[in-house]
Amino acid sequence: MKLLRCLLFAVISFNAYANEITVDPEGEVRTLTGAIAMASEGDTIIIKPGVYREGPIVIDKSLTIIGEGYPEIDGEEKYETIKVTADDVTIRGIKVTNVGVAFIHDNAGIRVEDARGCEISDNVFVNNFFAILLARAADCTVRNNSIRAFGELESYSGNGIHLWNSENITIENNHIDGHRDGIYLEFSKDATITGNTSINSLRYGLHFMFSNDCVYLRNTFRNNSAGVAVMYTQRVVMTENVMEYNWGPASFGLLLKDIRDSHIHNNVFYKNTLGIYADGSHNARIEHNDFIENGWAVRIWASCSENVFTRNNFINNTFDVATNSTRHFNTFIENYWSSYDGYDLTGDGFGDIPYRPVRLFSYIVERYPTALILLRSQLIMALDIAERIIPTLTPETLVDERPLMRRIP
Amino acid sequence: MTVLFCCFLLAGCGEPKPEEIDFGRDVCVYCIMTIVQPQYGAVLVTDKYRSYKFDAVECMVAYYLEERIPRENVHSMWTIDFENPRELINVEDAFYLYTDNLPSPMGLNVSAYRNREFALSMQDQYGGEIIDWDRVVDLVELLWLPQWGPMYR
Numbered sequence: 001m002k003l004l005r006c007l008l009f010a011v012i013s014f015n016a017y018a019n020e021i022t023v024d025p026e027g028e029v030r031t032l033t034g035a036i037a038m039a040s041e042g043d044t045i046i047i048k049p050g051v052y053r054e055g056p057i058v059i060d061k062s063l064t065i066i067g068e069g070y071p072e073i074d075g076e077e078k079y080e081t082i083k084v085t086a087d088d089v090t091i092r093g094i095k096v097t098n099v100g101v102a103f104i105h106d107n108a109g110i111r112v113e114d115a116r117g118c119e120i121s122d123n124v125f126v127n128n129f130f131a132i133l134l135a136r137a138a139d140c141t142v143r144n145n146s147i148r149a150f151g152e153l154e155s156y157s158g159n160g161i162h163l164w165n166s167e168n169i170t171i172e173n174n175h176i177d178g179h180r181d182g183i184y185l186e187f188s189k190d191a192t193i194t195g196n197t198s199i200n201s202l203r204y205g206l207h208f209m210f211s212n213d214c215v216y217l218r219n220t221f222r223n224n225s226a227g228v229a230v231m232y233t234q235r236v237v238m239t240e241n242v243m244e245y246n247w248g249p250a251s252f253g254l255l256l257k258d259i260r261d262s263h264i265h266n267n268v269f270y271k272n273t274l275g276i277y278a279d280g281s282h283n284a285r286i287e288h289n290d291f292i293e294n295g296w297a298v299r300i301w302a303s304c305s306e307n308v309f310t311r312n313n314f315i316n317n318t319f320d321v322a323t324n325s326t327r328h329f330n331t332f333i334e335n336y337w338s339s340y341d342g343y344d345l346t347g348d349g350f351g352d353i354p355y356r357p358v359r360l361f362s363y364i365v366e367r368y369p370t371a372l373i374l375l376r377s378q379l380i381m382a383l384d385i386a387e388r389i390i391p392t393l394t395p396e397t398l399v400d401e402r403p404l405m406r407r408i409p
Numbered sequence: 410m411t412v413l414f415c416c417f418l419l420a421g422c423g424e425p426k427p428e429e430i431d432f433g434r435d436v437c438v439y440c441i442m443t444i445v446q447p448q449y450g451a452v453l454v455t456d457k458y459r460s461y462k463f464d465a466v467e468c469m470v471a472y473y474l475e476e477r478i479p480r481e482n483v484h485s486m487w488t489i490d491f492e493n494p495r496e497l498i499n500v501e502d503a504f505y506l507y508t509d510n511l512p513s514p515m516g517l518n519v520s521a522y523r524n525r526e527f528a529l530s531m532q533d534q535y536g537g538e539i540i541d542w543d544r545v546v547d548l549v550e551l552l553w554l555p556q557w558g559p560m561y562r
Contacts, residue, residue, distance in 0.1 A: 103448055103494055104531075164512060180445055186512065202433065203443050210516055210557070225443065232516075232557050250436050250443065257441055258557065279441065 019043045023071075025050035032065075032073070033057050047071040047094060059084045059091075067094035070124055073109075075099035080107040088117040099128035101156055108133035108162070112140065120145065130158035131179065137166040142174060149178040157202055159184040163191065163211075171196060178202070182224070185211040194218055204229045204255075205243075208236065216241065221253070227272065229255040236262045244270040253294070256281035256304075269294055275317070278304045287311045288408065296322050296362070305329040313407050314338060314357070318375070321357035321398065324366045328395040332357060336404040344405045355403040358394040360387035427452035427487040427497050428460035439468035439477075440515060447494035449514050452487045453478070466500070467517035470549035488521040491531070496523075500542050504528040507548070508537020517553050519545055 021035045022028075023045060029035050033054050035045045041062045049069040056079050059065070063086070071094055075081045078100040082091070089112075096109035108130035112118050114137070121143040125131040131147040134140060147160045160176035163169055163185045173195045176182040182198030185191055186209045193216035198205035205221030206228045208214060217239040221227035227243035230236055236259065243253030252274035256262070260282040268290045269275035275294040276286070279301040290313045291297035297317040300307070302325030309331065314320045315338040334350070342351035361380050364371050374380050387394060430450045436443055444450055444464040451469040453461045455478060463469040466488050473483065487497040491506075503521040506528055512518055519540075522528035528539055540548075 104491075187516070203445055229442070231440065231442070255441065277441075 020046060022046045022048065023052075024048040025052075036061065036063065039063055056080050057082050059089050060086050062086050062088040064090040064092075065094070066090075066092050067123075070095040072097055075107070075109070075128065077101075080105070080109075080111060082110045084110065084112040084115055084118060087115050089115065090119040090121075092119070092122050095124040095126065096128060096131070097126045099130070101129045101158075106130050106133060106158060106162070108158070111135065112137045116140070119143070125160075126150075128158075130162055131160050131176075133159075133162045133164070134166045134169060135164045137163075137169065139168050140166070141170045141172070143170070143172045145174045147174060147176045147179065159207075160198070160201075162186075163188040166191075170194075176201070181205075181207040182221075183207070185209065185214065187211065189213050191215075196220075197222070199223050201225060205246075207231075208233045212236075215239075220244075221246065223247075224251075226251045226255060227253040229257065230259050230262070231255070231257040233259045234261050238262070238264045238267060240266045242268045242270070243272060243275070244268070246272040248273060252277040255279075256284065259284070265289065268292070269297065274299055276300075278307065280304065282306055284308075285310075289313070291315065291317055291320075293317065295319065299323070300330060301325075302327060307331070308333070310334050311404075311408055312336070315407065319359060319362040319365075322362040322366055323358060323395060323398065326395045328398045330398070332398065332400045334402045334404055335400055336407045337400065338407075340403045342403070349405055351403040351405055355400045356387075356394060356398070357400065358398050359384050360394055363394055425454045425456060425458045425484045427454050427485070428462070429497070430462050430489070430495070432495070435462045437462065437464040437468050439463055439472045442514070446514055448489060448491045448520065450489040451500075452497060454484045454487070455482050456484045457482070465513050465515040465517065466505075466519060466521065466545060467513065467515045467549050467553050470546050471554055474546070474550055474554065490523045491520040492522055492524055492527045498523045500545075503542065505540045505542070505545050506531050506535065506537055507540050507544075508532070508535045510535040510537065515553075516557070517548060519548070 023035045031054050044064040047067045051072045053074045073081045073096050075098045077098045099107050099109050109125045109128040111133045113135045116138040118140040123145045125147040127150045149157050157180045159181045160179035161183045166188045168190045171193045176198045178200045180202050182201045182205045184207045188211045191214045195218050197220045199222045201224040203225050205224040208230045210232045212234045215237045220242045223245045227246045253269040253272040254276045256278040258280040262284040264286045266288045270292045273295045275291045275297040277299050280303045283306045286309045288311050292315045294317045296319045297314050299322045307330040310333050312335045337355050340355045342353045432447050438461050449465045451463040451466045486500040488500050490496045490498050504525050506520050
């Protein structure tokens with residue numbers, strides 16, 4: 001009891017320091033802009049339900065802004081709604097709508113610029129050009145936001161969560177639907193991206209450019225033009241993500257473009273045109289992933305080296321591995337291949353003869369894409385079998401010497 | 410009749426011209442990204458009338474410098490005019506603004522303009538310097554490629 005009283009006292013006295021201002025369409029203070037002008041550092045602003053159309057709002061003090069019943073901040077399809085320029089700003093529980101499309105300036109629902117310590121959580125974003133944009137920000141958290149775009153053409157839709165030149169940002173449990181890139185990172189480092197769902201993106205669910213030392217885990221990327229693109233980046237860790245239903249002529253679950261020293265493990269690639277598309281990937285360790293029912297599980301270009309694929313399940317993919325060269329500097333070892341038809345007479349759990357995951361036909365298709373029409377023909381099957389016995393065109397070194405007999409649980 | 414036919418044939422030829430970029434559909438031949446930002450983009454045209462499309466001038470210059478297409482087969486190079494998105498201008502006729510405050514899709518941070526006055530007004534707003542095409546090529550060769558190109562190759 002005494003403790004409770006103590007706590008109560010603490011809360012009351014805390015309130016005495018930090019003022020609370022209420023914005024209400026019918027109250028004394030009717031605009032957020034007005035409330036910010038009245039507030040001093042550390043104050044809390046409560047926004048009551050209503051629609052607020054105030055033009056661009058700038059938050060230049062350390063404030064906590066809390067919406068009750070998702071008050072709507074409307075950009076009227078003209079301008080950027082909220083810009084944060086102060087450190088330690090929290091924005092929670094508001095609804096941001098209709099931020100205008102602009103060609104020169106990347107208008108956003110909430111833009112944080114040159115600030116640290118922000119928290120943007122539990123907000124709703126509907127029909128905005130960019131939803132959340134962090135530029136030169138640090139130590140921020142973006143959590144539990146629901147973000148939905150209406151832009152139909154990707155060139156008219158901006159990104160859902162956009163980081164530029166920012167560091168140590170946590171992006172967690174957001175739901176992003178229909179933006180250009182769901183989450184986009186450029187020149188950012190030490191970002192942690194966890195538990196987000198990024199769907200129906202017009203381009204990528206998640207897109208890294210020049211952003212080192214990032215981690216992303218337990219995210220779901222579904223039905224995007226392509227799942228995740230990791231480009232010009234080093235030391236990325238990708239764990240327990242699901243890339244599924246990324247179908248289309250230029251679609252893939254995961255693109256690795258000019259990256260090095262990455263670790264890709266325990267992810268699921270299900271029903272993508274391409275599971276992993278690697279061009280210029282070096283020293284990636286790819287293990288314990290499930291590649292299930294993709295068109296191509298892995299397409300690995302000759303520009304890749306020192307990548308290791310081990311303990312992965314390759315199940316019912318049309319093509320397991322494709323490449324464009326007979327020279328090859330990557331390792332495939334101890335994977336499970338559902339199309340492996342060898343025996344294990346020695347009983348050690350590994351097939352007695354090596355498995356060659358590159359079908360002759362996939363090699364032909366790389367050169368003559370239209371040949372794909374012959375996929376199920378008898379002649380091609382005969383050729384494939386002949387090639388497996390005496391490899392002539394497929395890379396001789398691209399081989400799993402110890403294919404697993406059983407799927408890894 | 411034959412003469413008429415030849416006339417038609419000739420009318421179909423002429424100088425190689427850049428093909429328009431289909432934003433949201435076309436893929437950059439250098440970096441594989443889908444081309445989405447209509448203020449940026451570039452097209453390289455070969456003497457065989459073929460257009461190669463890029464999401465930014467830095468990708469086109471890198472492609473050119475790495476001689477993915479033999480130099481003698483390059484007919485002309487084109488860039489999007491920032492002021493008139495989707496519109497292509499010859500790279501030699503454009504003014505370029507080089508400023509970190511206006512990020513371009515592949516990180517060189519160069520935007521192209523047909524109209525010099527507009528380029529200057531953008532410079533007032535975003536800082537940086539106005540440069541010409543040769544300098545853009547230099548920047549890619551000396552700055553961009555060493556950082557993002559051969560390092561990985």
